[in-house]
Amino acid sequence: MQNSLQHLKSFYITPETPESYFLSLEGIEGSGKSTQIKFLEKILIKKGYRVLSLREPGGTEFGERLREAILKSSTPLHPLAECHLFLASRAQLLKEKILPFLLQPKSIVILDRYIDSTLAYQGQARKLGFKTVLELHQHNPLNILPHRTFYLDIPLEVSWERQNLRGQEKDYFESEKADFYNELITGYQQMAGLFSDRILTIDARGSVEEVSTYIEQDIERFIK
Numbered sequence: 001m002q003n004s005l006q007h008l009k010s011f012y013i014t015p016e017t018p019e020s021y022f023l024s025l026e027g028i029e030g031s032g033k034s035t036q037i038k039f040l041e042k043i044l045i046k047k048g049y050r051v052l053s054l055r056e057p058g059g060t061e062f063g064e065r066l067r068e069a070i071l072k073s074s075t076p077l078h079p080l081a082e083c084h085l086f087l088a089s090r091a092q093l094l095k096e097k098i099l100p101f102l103l104q105p106k107s108i109v110i111l112d113r114y115i116d117s118t119l120a121y122q123g124q125a126r127k128l129g130f131k132t133v134l135e136l137h138q139h140n141p142l143n144i145l146p147h148r149t150f151y152l153d154i155p156l157e158v159s160w161e162r163q164n165l166r167g168q169e170k171d172y173f174e175s176e177k178a179d180f181y182n183e184l185i186t187g188y189q190q191m192a193g194l195f196s197d198r199i200l201t202i203d204a205r206g207s208v209e210e211v212s213t214y215i216e217q218d219i220e221r222f223i224k
């Protein structure tokens with residue numbers, strides 16, 4: 001499977017401003033993305049970087065309206081409709097926020113979910129296929145990939161335990177059943193294999209501190 005997707009990777013690029021970095025965090029609900037982003041912001045600011053953290057879908061006025069449209073949808077959306085809404089939000093976010101910020105030196109953008117979420121959710125779980133989703137991202141600016149992605153890997157049971165502890169009302173994706181979540185995990189793991197240079201898989205069952213330490217050690221290797 002992955003061999004037949006390799007050629008699609010050639011359409012992708014990363015931003016090139018010296019000393020500026022684009023990072024993303026990925027993982028199913030409750031994997032610890034928001035928790036680790038707060039930690040990352042602190043260590044990067046301490047290193048003297050300007051940091052902009054954004055979430056997907058959303059992050060722009062138009063994107064937040066799309067976020068509401070998707071996450072509050074009372075009817076199941078067609079997978080292609082769902083996918084295109086995410087892509088519309090992403091293109092706008094790149095244009096308005098991510099790319100202008102990364103043009104400045106010593107700047108870091110941290111994304112809470114990005115292309116790998118679309119590959120896992122719409123590509124795998126909604127069955128559009130990785131090829132379709134990768135092809136939809138071929139054109140600028142959607143072909144821009146992060147320099148580094150932290151995939152926080154947890155099993156379904158841990159996700160549910162943490163979501164129950166948090167005790168919020170379930171949204172559009174959170175009310176999906178076990179099969180859907182297992183598909184997401186499969187999707188993420190496959191993408192971690194395909195983009196093994198970019199995506200670092202982290203066993204996120206450990207404590208908040210254990211996961212943070214792992215992320216920090218990796219950051220120290222490529223952000224000075």
Ligand SMILES: Nc1ncnc2c1ncn2[C@@H]1O[C@H](COP(=O)(O)OP(=O)(O)OP(=O)(O)O)[C@@H](O)[C@H]1O
Pocket residue numbers: 027028029030031032033034035036162163165166204205206207208209211
């Ligand atoms: N390593 C950890 N061990 C135990 N609990 C954790 C860990 N990391 C995060 N949590 C807790 O689990 C819950 C979910 O974490 P968090 O909100 O960071 O996940 P998330 O990936 O951002 O989820 P979502 O996709 O729903 O936004 C929070 O209550 C958080 O305090």
Ligand SMILES: [Mg+2]
Pocket residue numbers: 033034035112
């Ligand atoms: Mg979160």
